[in-house]
Amino acid sequence: MTESAISQPVSGPSSPLDLFGDEVLADPYPAYAELRALGPAVYAERLNAWVLPRYDSVKAALLDPETFSSVNGLHLNPEGNQWVTAGSVLAADGLEHARLRRVLSKQLAPRAIRDLADSLRARADELVVSLADRDSFDAVTDLAAPYVTGVILELMGLPHVDGSGLVKQVESVFDTFAAPNPRVYAGLPAAQAMFEFLQTVATRDNVSPDSWLGAAHAAADRGEIAEIECVMTMAAYTTAGMDTTIHAIATAVQMLTSDREQWELVRDGKVPYEALFGETLRYEAPIQGFGRRVMRETTVGDATIPEGAQVWLMFGSSGRDEAKWGADADVFDVRRPDAADHLALGFGTHLCAGNHLALMEFDAVFGALARHFPGLAPDPAAPPTRVLNNVLRIWDRVNVLTRP
Incomplete structure (x- = not known):
């Protein structure tokens, strides 16, 4: 073992x-395969935490919040747990989680999202048409980021606010979930800046009453949440729903344009957009992992995890687990019949509340691309590039040709 913070003997495999x-971070999948081979739970010496790399162990932990708690456990560092997510819906379990999640339950229900379908598709069509006079565009900065940011700000009740800086702030917030490293501490000021931005613009006088923020303020008026929880609620949904969808869309564009057959299946309607959505999230989970705090000693495979230990749920690894997905787990295929089983958006009580919205955004964006750019192809002069982030799989750019 390396000289790291092991305060007690470890019972089980370690790495x-x-x-x-x-x-x-540049290519996590070989490391994930190595960890899966060691067992369903592995002590990560450098992190002073247990990691769950297999599909079954991640799913079981998500279904057992009484043992694997989100409270004071989402981040693998104390500063993140205390300053970034404490008191939010993301870092709550049980009745407290239900209370906070109820604030936007009506707005995020499947029926409410279906009612947004026409406006989401019209917004996507307008944006894609605006790119028609170009020979190429960047699927991140020209398509996914402005589309998703615009949707989220309008739903929040802030369509008049410039949210261009929010994307980078949210990326930095995700950096704070990791075990201590320079990216964690560089991200903490960005998290504070996001809270200050929301506190400044998300006032009662600045939002429409029928928006997400309007619903949060109404819940505060009814005494269901505290006034300060309005901003915490918006911060949680902004963090969870913005960059994740942006980079999932960029990943789908990159994969489809690099495999003509896959693009034609989607473009020609031979597979539904739900299939593209599920396979994209399985293949490359936008959020690669989240932490949990173990509330009582528990056994996972050959590992005994002590009470109080931290665990890292490896969503990205679970999507490549051969035991679940077969020998072609590392292959992107929109025809995969069980892709919807992915855990990239959580499971159980912590299933992402915005999953229906994200699917509808996929439907809108790729429907518009299929109509206006049937020949979409990668730009050989500008290969896709990434930005390293502790938790997110982030694209810096994904340039594509509109008329190859």
Whole structure:
């Protein structure tokens, strides 16, 4: 074992891998396979935490919040748990989680999202048409980011606000979930800046009453949440629903344009957009992992995890688990019949509340691309590039040709 913070003997397999090191973040999947081979739970010496790399162990933990709690456990560092997500719906369990989630339950219900379908498709069509006079565009900065940011700000009740800076702030917030490293501490000020932005613009006088923020303020008026929880609620949904969808859309564009057959299946309607959505999230989970706090000693495979220990749920690894997905787990295929089983958006009580909205955004964006750019192809002059983030799989750019 390496010289790291092990305060008690470890019972079970262990590994010296640093999941948040640059080399692993650049291409995490070989490291994930190595961890899956060791067992369903592995002590990560460099992180002073247990990691769950297999599909079954991640799913079981998500279904057992009494043992694997989100409270004071989402981040693998104390500063993040205390300053970034404490008191939010993301970092709550049980009745407290239900209370906070209820604030936007009506707005995020499937029926409410279906009612948005026409406006979401019209917005996507307008944006894609605006790119028609170009020979190429960047699927991140020209398509996914402005589309998703515009949708989220309008639903929040802030369509008049410039949210261009929010994307980078949210990226930095995700950096704070990791075990301590320079990216964690660089991200903490960005998290504070996001809270200050929301506190400044998300006032009662600045939002429409029929918006997400309007619903949060109404809940505060009814005494269902505290006034300060309005901003915490919006911060949680902004963090969970913005960059994740942006980079999932960019990943789908990158994969479809690099495999003509896959693009034609989607473009020609031979597979539904739900299939593209599920396979994209399975293949490359936008959020690669989240933490949990173990509330009582528990056994996972050959590992005994003590009370109080931290666990990292490896969503990205679960999507490549051969035991679940077969020998072609590392292959992107929109025809995969069980892709919807992915865990990229959580499961159980912590299933992402915005999953229906994200699916509708996929439907709108790729429907518009299919109509206006049937020949969409990668730009050989500008290969896709990434930005390293502790938790998100982020694209810096994904340039594509409109008329190859």
